[in-house]
Amino acid sequence: MVDLPRPHERPTAFDRMLIPVHRWIWRDADRRVQKLLRFGETETDGGRDILRAAEVTSDPLLRRLYLEHAIDEFRHGVLFRHRAAELLRASQSRSNIGFQGDWLAPGGHGLDDLQVDGESDQTMLAFLHLSEKAAASRFSVYRDVMQHDPPTRAIFEEILHDETFHMNYTFTQLARVEPQRHKRHLWRARLSRLWKAYLRLATGLAGILGSILLTIQYFILLPPFAWLAKRAARRENFGWTIVSPGRGDSLDRQY
Ligand SMILES: [Fe+2]
Ligand SMILES: [Fe+2]
Secondary structure (H helix, E strand, O other), rough: OOOOOOOOOOOOHHHHHHHHHHHHHOOOOOHHHHHHHHHHHHHHHHHHHHHHHHOOOOOOOHHHHHHHHHHHHHHHHHOOOOOOOOHHHHHOOOOOOOOOOOOOOOOOOHHHOOOOOOHHHHHHHHHHHHHHHHHHHHHHHHHHHHOOOHHHHHHHHHHHHHHHHHHHHHHHHHHOOOOOOOHHHHHHHHHHHHHHHHHHHHHHHHHHHHHHHOOOOOHOOOOHHHHHHHHHHHHOOOOOOOOOOOOOOOOOOOO
């Protein structure tokens, strides 16, 4: 039996759990601008990769669908960038944007992980299906937490509609080109995404731990050296020091 995706993806339990974090991240106008700009970049890059997939596939139907898909992703990039520019003009934004939480709330797709050349249609479709599913899940959360910004919310709503279509067509096409083993391809792609998510999380945590350790070092290890340096400075004679004759003759040392 073919495991059909739901026509409208609901947020995953993980995304639902992070709703308060997403709400906090998106509440700040400057952070919103930066995230929209980054999303715009991710969508455009994803569109470029899918355009490449359209070039390399030998399946005429997939080529047509990939082309439509790529056009959608480019349009999403433009929508995000235009909205970011509007917000930027409205807020006369500063450049100090602080914590972005990208490892907790990355750009919708994860399409930035895509390596098109050398992929078969099956692995490509499995990867795209999961990426679009993740995007649909996240964008539905972003739309829901964006009550305070109706124009941005409308953009997420519009893009969510396209992502749901992308999620569904990639699944249907995967089941068409690989009717027997499409689930295996999906599981393999799922494991690969899980590994990349782990790496992203580990990198984020490593950044936080590194900052904490450096701060501890700054306040615990440096003060004794500062104290020793001050003590040594106090023992130094003030002003010029008379050097005894003959001490400056050596070329190997200063005195
Ligand atoms: Fe998109
Ligand atoms: Fe998409």
